[in-house]
Amino acid sequence: MNEQNQPSAEVVPTGTSDADAVRLDQGHIHGEGGYPEAFENPGLPPHTPRLTDIDEAAAKRAERQIAGLFTLSIIGSILFLVGYFTFGVDARNWFPGVGVMSTTHLLLGAGLALGLLGIGLGVLHWSRTLMPGEEIVESRHHLASSDEQRAELADTFVKGVEGSQINRRPLIKYSLGGALGLVSLPILVQLVGSLGPLPKDDLYVSAWSGLPDENGKRTFSAPRLVLDPENRPIKASDVTIGSVFHVQPEGLLDLHDHVLEEKGKSSVIVMRLDPGDFADNDLGRKARDWGHDGIVAYSKICTHVGCPVGLYEQTTHHLLCPCHQSTFDVTQDCKVIFGPAKRPLPQLKITVDDEGYLIAAQPFMEPVGPSFWERD
Amino acid sequence: MKALTSRRHPAALVLLLLIGLLITGSVYAALAPKQATAANGSASQIEDGRKLFESNCSTCHGVQATGTPDGPSLVGVGAAAVDFQVGTGRMPMVAPGPQAPRIKTEMFDQDQIDAMAAYVASLAPGPSSPTADQIDASKGDAGKGGELFRVNCAMCHSSAGAGGALTRGKYAPGLKNVEPKHIYEAMQTGPQSMPVFNDNNITPDEKRDIIAYVQQTQEHASTGGQSLGGYGPVPEGMFAWIFGMGLMVAAAVWAASRAN
Numbered sequence: 001m002n003e004q005n006q007p008s009a010e011v012v013p014t015g016t017s018d019a020d021a022v023r024l025d026q027g028h029i030h031g032e033g034g035y036p037e038a039f040e041n042p043g044l045p046p047h048t049p050r051l052t053d054i055d056e057a058a059a060k061r062a063e064r065q066i067a068g069l070f071t072l073s074i075i076g077s078i079l080f081l082v083g084y085f086t087f088g089v090d091a092r093n094w095f096p097g098v099g100v101m102s103t104t105h106l107l108l109g110a111g112l113a114l115g116l117l118g119i120g121l122g123v124l125h126w127s128r129t130l131m132p133g134e135e136i137v138e139s140r141h142h143l144a145s146s147d148e149q150r151a152e153l154a155d156t157f158v159k160g161v162e163g164s165q166i167n168r169r170p171l172i173k174y175s176l177g178g179a180l181g182l183v184s185l186p187i188l189v190q191l192v193g194s195l196g197p198l199p200k201d202d203l204y205v206s207a208w209s210g211l212p213d214e215n216g217k218r219t220f221s222a223p224r225l226v227l228d229p230e231n232r233p234i235k236a237s238d239v240t241i242g243s244v245f246h247v248q249p250e251g252l253l254d255l256h257d258h259v260l261e262e263k264g265k266s267s268v269i270v271m272r273l274d275p276g277d278f279a280d281n282d283l284g285r286k287a288r289d290w291g292h293d294g295i296v297a298y299s300k301i302c303t304h305v306g307c308p309v310g311l312y313e314q315t316t317h318h319l320l321c322p323c324h325q326s327t328f329d330v331t332q333d334c335k336v337i338f339g340p341a342k343r344p345l346p347q348l349k350i351t352v353d354d355e356g357y358l359i360a361a362q363p364f365m366e367p368v369g370p371s372f373w374e375r376d
Numbered sequence: 377m378k379a380l381t382s383r384r385h386p387a388a389l390v391l392l393l394l395i396g397l398l399i400t401g402s403v404y405a406a407l408a409p410k411q412a413t414a415a416n417g418s419a420s421q422i423e424d425g426r427k428l429f430e431s432n433c434s435t436c437h438g439v440q441a442t443g444t445p446d447g448p449s450l451v452g453v454g455a456a457a458v459d460f461q462v463g464t465g466r467m468p469m470v471a472p473g474p475q476a477p478r479i480k481t482e483m484f485d486q487d488q489i490d491a492m493a494a495y496v497a498s499l500a501p502g503p504s505s506p507t508a509d510q511i512d513a514s515k516g517d518a519g520k521g522g523e524l525f526r527v528n529c530a531m532c533h534s535s536a537g538a539g540g541a542l543t544r545g546k547y548a549p550g551l552k553n554v555e556p557k558h559i560y561e562a563m564q565t566g567p568q569s570m571p572v573f574n575d576n577n578i579t580p581d582e583k584r585d586i587i588a589y590v591q592q593t594q595e596h597a598s599t600g601g602q603s604l605g606g607y608g609p610v611p612e613g614m615f616a617w618i619f620g621m622g623l624m625v626a627a628a629v630w631a632a633s634r635a636n
Contacts, residue, residue: 051636092599101601121627128635227577229523238576242566245577246527271571310531313542313569320543322531327543338543 044135052129062129069122076114083107203372206265207249208348209363223249225270225297225350225358228263233357234270239295242314245270246300249360265368267300268348269319270358271312271330283333290349292358297348298334301369302326304341319345342371418494425495428488432468441499453565454502455493460561462489464554466568474545475568478554503564510580511556516588524582525589528573536606537590542569552594556587 052059087104094100144150166173200216210218224233225247231254234245247268255262275294278284287296298319302309307323312330318337319328326339334345346368349361367375430439436447443449450457461467465481484492497504509515526535532548534540539550546569551559560583566572578586604611 050634095601098601099603102599105599106601124631128631128633133635228527230582235576238574240572240574242572243574243577244528244571308531311542311548312571313546314566314571315569316543318543322540325543 044137047134050129050133053133059130062125066122066126066130069118069125071118073115073118073122076111076116076118078111079107080111080115083111203369203375204367206364206368207252207262208266208268208360211249211251211255211262220363222353222359222361223251224353225268225360226250226253228267229253235356236292236295236352236358237356239270239272239358241272241274241294243270243272244312244314246310247297264306265301267308268297269300269310269312270295270297270350271314271317272296273317273330277317277331279329279332281332283335284331287330287333287347290347290361292350292352295350295358296330297350297358297360298328298330298345299348299364299368300345302341303336303343303345303370304339306370309345421491421494422498423495424488425491425493425498428484428492429495433492436469441496450496450499452500452502453496454504455490455497456503456505456561457565457567458493458496459489459505460558460565460567462492464558475547478549503561506557506560506564506580506583510584511560511587512584513556513588513591516581516584516586518585518588518592520582521585521587521589522592524578525586528578529586532570534606534608536603537593538606538608540607551590554590556591559587559590560584 052062083104083106087107089102089104091103092100093103095106098106161167166176205218208220208223210220210223212218225245226233226249228246228248233250234247239245247270248263249266252259252262252266272293272295275288277294278288288294290296300308300310302321302323304321304324304326307321309319309321309326309328311320311322312318313320317330319330319334320326321328321339321341324340326341327337328334328341328345329337333347336342336344346364346366348364350358351361353359429437429441433447433450434441436444437450438444438447441450461476462484463486465479465483466476468483469476470479493505496502525537532540532542533551534548537551539548541547548570562570563573563578563583563586564575573583604615
């Protein structure tokens with residue numbers, strides 16, 4: 001085993017108080033080396049009887065405990081039925097440790113819990129105390145059938161193939177192969193077809209690029225920003241400094257179908273900062289230029305996993321995502337300053353129309369929301 | 377008078393202009409949207425408020441309420457801001473920190489708060505406290521309020537109004553037992569980290585709907601039993617893991633142990 005690097009066979013006692021103490025690097029004792037042929041089976045530890053095996057009173061006590069647990073289960077089931085039939089759904093009562101809650105719900109839950117738990121714990125206690133406590137060994141056996149039986153089965157199979165004449169008649173062989181191959185298609189086609197239509201450019205466009213017409217085509221029409229859910233257009237003068245408006249593109253809230261799918265991509269948060277609050281760098285200047293007089297609009301969909309980033313602190317100008325605490329700095333074009341998000345929130349370029357209402361100057365210039373496989 | 381009817385007096389044009397301006401001015405004053413209304417406190421009330429302000433607030437906000445490095449200027453914040461901050465015990469701030477907490481205080485009675493509010497409102501126009509009608513939850517539509525609450529408030533205050541954490545030690549406070557007046561004023565003035573929700577964003581009627589919703593969520597106890605504070609899935613999951621899993625581990629240890 002350890003032919004190289006053989007330690008000294010000598011034991012060097014060190015220290016004075018304890019004669020057995022050795023230095024770690026010198027204290028190895030060179031043994032014979034190697035292992036025994038096989039470890040001997042130490043066998044089972046000697047059986048010691050349980051109290052219930054030797055004391056009839058203890059066994060009686062265990063019996064009563066088991067029966068008690070089963071009775072608990074019975075009481076639980078009855079409680080469930082009482083809760084189900086005697087109390088109305090609206091009946092509420094105060095319960096210790098829980099507070100005010102619906103009586104029927106409490107009885108249903110607690111009753112079913114006791115009903116199942118009583119049986120489970122009762123059976124466990126039964127097996128621990130009264131069922132046989134002797135340790136037993138069950139040997140493993142060879143599981144295969146005898147050689148004759150196996151040969152007979154192979155023989156039957158070969159004879160069957162011969163009897164079907166499949167090897168002599170290729171027409172049957174190949175037409176069956178074709179039929180079996182094709183019959184899988186109806187199942188596969190259904191499966192693949194049910195995965196839905198291809199996403200096409202769905203992840204790249206939002207309702208700010210226009211709402212889809214019958215052919216699914218979107219044309220940008222500089223939509224007004226409208227308040228969600230009131231569907232009111234917003235005048236630039238309405239947005240006072242420190243304000244937050246949650247907006248959607250005009251027309252989206254009037255849709256009948258797919259409102260939520262569209263909303264999921266087009267939710268935008270509008271804030272007004274003092275124009276002097278923007279950072280004096282390229283990011284801050286871009287953010288200010290894409291806004292109107294300090295009013296800026298950003299996608300509300302977090303670039304991490306798509307939660308709505310709605311927590312705006314008007315004192316620090318930070319936008320916080322409630323899911324994973326990604327923090328975006330509005331004064332620096334929503335740069336990520338904390339958290340798992342990797343990209344800034346996309347900005348929506350806004351301006352005002354002739355009547356002074358806020359409108360989108362262009363659609364989002366990049367896909368909103370979390371990253372996806374094909375995204376640049 | 378004769379001269380006026382027969383022949384225009386030289387002063388007629390000036391008079392006509394004056395009358396025209398007067399009418400336009402009064403009509404405008406009557407019809408123009410009132411963005412900000414100064415509290416019309418009496419002179420003595422303003423004077424009382426000034427004294428209270430100087431002894432309690434001026435250390436941080438400055439003797440002229442124009443702000444110091446320790447506290448912002450209060451010119452133009454309006455009576456609503458004073459009523460909210462002092463009425464909820466946030467101001468005067470008891471200790472420096474990331475945020476002034478809401479505390480129960482008997483420091484000022486409502487008359488004193490009103491006096492300070494009148495003084496601050498006299499500095500420059502700002503939002504005034506809501507009328508009793510504006511905060512009457514029974515006139516609000518809790519359903520519509522809920523919709524508005526989920527879009528505008530729930531991200532910080534949680535859909536149950538239990539509040540939640542913000543960045544660097546700041547937090548959105550819970551809305552339980554907050555007076556309707558203070559909810560209204562908070563939306564109106566945007567205290568501390570909270571953004572402003574002016575009357576063009578959430579109209580006074582909609583603010584009342586939100587108050588109705590907040591009250592509704594508090595008055596109707598949940599039927600689901602212990603709500604664990606309504607903080608959402610994290611504490612609920614933690615409760616299930618610690619107590620539920622703990623119980624299951626204990627049961628497994630008991631089941632596998634040998635009976636005596």
